[in-house]
Amino acid sequence: MTEQYAIECRQITKAFGSVVANDKINLTVRYGEIMALLGENGSGKTTLMNMLSGIYHPDSGSILIGGKEVSINSPVDSKNLGIGMIHQHFKLVDVFSAMDNIILGSHGRRLNRKSLREKIEELGHSFGLEIEPEKKIYDMSVSEKQTVEILKVLYRGAQILILDEPTAVLTPQETEKLFAILRRMKEQGCAIIIITHKLHEVLAISDRVTILRKGKSIDTVVTGECDEKKLTELMVGRPISLNIDRPRMENRETILKVVDLTVEKSDKTIALDDISFDIRTGEILGVAGVAGSGQKELCETLTGLMVAKKGAILYHKENIVGKSPAEIIRLGISMSFVPEDRLGMGLVASMGMVDNMLLKSYSEAKGPFVERGPARELAEKLIDKLGIVTPGVDMPVRLMSGGNVQKVLLGREIESSPQVLITAYPVRGLDINSSYTIYELLNEQKKKGVAVVYIGEDLDVLLELSDRIMVLCHGQVMGIEDADRLTKEQVGLMMTGARAEEVLGAGDDRVQKSDECMDAPGCVSDEGEEEKA
C-alpha cells in the first residue's frame, strides 16, 4: 500500500508562453511534516505554490490532496481543500480589524462580534498565537500582521499550510517565535510547506527539503542528513563559496556627517528622530531595522529628495540639508542612490537600457537633441562587465528579471564614479548568485574609496558585509557598532527597541551614558558621537 500524503504533486508542468516555469515537478508532503522548498529565483517555487492555491492551473500533471486527485481552479477550491497560503506580501485589508480580516470571504450571517472575538482568541491560544482581534491592520507591526495571516488560514480549518518567505521581514526573535508556532502546528498534524532563501532556517525548521532548479525538481533530501554547503550545491548546481569578503580599508575619512537630523513624513509623523552618525570613505555602513523604521526617509534625505525638519548633513562643513539633488551634484558631491523601488524610482520601467542610462547623463549633452551614442556604449559596456542577460539594449527594462534590473541600476550608478553610494535593499528578490555579484560590486566600490551605505534586511549578510552597523528603530538610532562586535541576536534585539548599551551588556566601557535615557522616549543614544572621536 502506498503511503497517504497530504499533498502529492505528480509531473506538474506549467508554461508561460515559451517559458517553462515548472517542468514535470514531483513533490510530496506528509501530515505532521514541515517541508522546505528551496530554489533560486525563477526556479519555479512560487509558480508551483500558486497552482496549489488556485491562482494558476497546471498544463499537465496531477495534484493529489489527502490521496485523492483534485482539480484546483480557483482560490475557493483551494480553500475548500483545506489549503491555506501565507503570501510573502500579506493579503490583508489595511483598514479592517484583525477580526474582519480573519472572517473575510465567509458567507452567510455575520457573527456576533463578542462570540467571534472569543472564538478567535481561543483559536490563537491553542496554537500559542497572541492577537488583539479589534486592532486595525495599519496599526500593526509586520510580525503581528503575519500572525493575522496565520490565524486567517487556521480559522478556515486549513490542514495544509504554505508559507512563502515568511521570515524575510522578521527579526531573529520573531522568526524563532514563528518557528515555535509552526512546530506546534506540525504536532497537531498539519502539513506545512515553507519557502525560504535562508539555509540555516531550512536546517532549523524542516524535516525534508525539496530542491528546485530551473523549473525541475532536482532532489528531495532529509534535512538531518544535510548541511548548508550541500543544499547550496544542489540549488545552484555547482559548489559556490558562501563567504562574503570584508576587505579592511585604511584611511577611512568622514565624508558626510549627519547631525541631529529630524525628518517628518508628509502626514507629520516623525520618520527620523534626532539621529547623528557619519558616513566614511572606504567603508560599508550597514543599516538594520524593521521595515518602516525610517530607512526610506534616511535615504531620501541624504540624497536631497526629502527636506529635514531639523539638523544638518555636513559635507566639508557645508550643510546640504535643504539643497535640491541638482544643487548637491553642483557642489561636487557625487552621490548615487539605488532605491528600494527599482522600477518605480530607480529606472523607468517602460524604457530600454539606453534611455535609462540617459536619465543620469542627459544634462551633460550639448544642444537640444538627445545623444544616444554614449549611452548605448555605456549600456553595452555594462552588459559585458556585469553579465546582464537581455535580448537587446532597447528592450524595456521591466521585461528583464529582477537580478538583471538591479545590475542595470547599480551599474549605471557606479559608472558615474560616486563618492557616496546609497543602496536600499539591493539584493531584495535576487537569488544567491545575483546577490553575490552585487556584494562583490559593492566591495569593489569600497576598495575604490567610495563611502557605501547599505540598507539591508538579511542580518547575516549585513553582519558579514558591513564594516559598521547602525540599527534604527522607530526612527531612532539604537546604536552604531563595528559589525564584528555584534551578533545577529543582538542586532535583532536592537531592532525591536533595545539600545546598544543594554544589549552589549555591562563590562562595556560605553554603558554608563544613558540610564536616564531609557526612560525618556525622545532621547537618543550618543553612541554615534563617540564613534566619531
Place this chain on the structure above:
Amino acid sequence: MSSELIIKFLVAAVLAGTPFLFGTVGEILSEKVGHLNLGVEGMMAIGACAGFMAGYVTDSFVIAILAAAAAGTLAALIYGVLTVTFMANQNVTGLTMTIFGTGLSNFVGVYMLERSEGGTLKLPERVTAQMRNIDIPGLSDIPVLGELLFSYNPFVYLGLVIAVLAGIYLYKTQTGLNVQAIGENPAAADAAGIEVTKWRYINILLSGAICGIGGAYCSMIINSGVWLRDSVGGLGWISVALVIFASWKPINVIYGSFVFGALRVLKYYVPKNTYAIPTAFFDALPFLITALVLVIASMRKSKRSHIPAHLGVNYFREER
C-alpha cells in the same frame, strides 16, 4: 424670512437634492468595489430618457421607473464589460459613458419630439397623477412636520430607502464586508475566496440601476413632466464629488444630498435687493462648494481615510 418660507425652502432643498441621493449612493456602490465610474452623469441621462419615454408611451409610472433602472443597468453593463472584463482605463471609460449617455438621451429626445403633436412631449395625466406627492392620512396633516417629512413624491422615499438599504448592505452584512475588501485590496479578497469579478459586476450594475432612477427623477419631476434636453445637466458630476463629502457612507448621503439641494435652490429664497449678488453666482454655488469639498478632503490625509485603497485600479489575478 417667515417660518412659512423656511419650510418651503427646506422642502425645496429636499426635492432639489434627491437626484444626488440616487447618483451618490450608486457611485458609492461602484467605488466600494474599486471602480471609479465617472459615467454617473451619462447613466443618469440614459435613465432620464428611458424613464420619461417609457412613461410617455405606456402611461405607467411603475414601468417608467423600471425602464429607467433597466436602462441604467445596461449602461453600467457597458462600463462593466469594458473595465472589469477588458480592463480598460476606468477614467476614460467613465468619461466616454458620460458623453455617450448625454448624447444618446438628447438624440432620442429630439427623435421623439419630431414625432409628437404640437412639438412638445408631456407625460400623460395618469403618470403625473401617480408621481404626485404621497398623502399619508394623519401624518401628512400634522402641521409643519407633516409638510417637512411626509409630503413628498414617491421618488424621495424610494431614494431614502435605497440609501438606508445600501448602508446596511455595505456596513452591516458579511457580504458587505467581503465587497468592501474588494475595493481595498482585491488580491486579498481573491485569496480569501471572494469572487472579485462577480461582485464587481453586481455592484456596478446595481449602481447603474440606482443612477438610472435618479435620472428619471430629473426628467420627470424637475421639469414638471415636460421633456427638456439636458435635464440631468451636471447633477451627476456633483454626485460623484458628493461621495467624498459622504465619506463613502450611504447614510451620510442623505444629509449631504439635502445640503447640496439647499445650495441649488438658495437663489430663490435669498431676499431680493438685499445684496446685489448676480443669480449666476448662485447657479455656480453647488459646483464651487463641490470644488471646495474636494480641496478640503484631499488636504485631510490620514490612514483612516475612507477612500477605497484600490479605487480606479483594475485587478488582474496573474499579474506579478
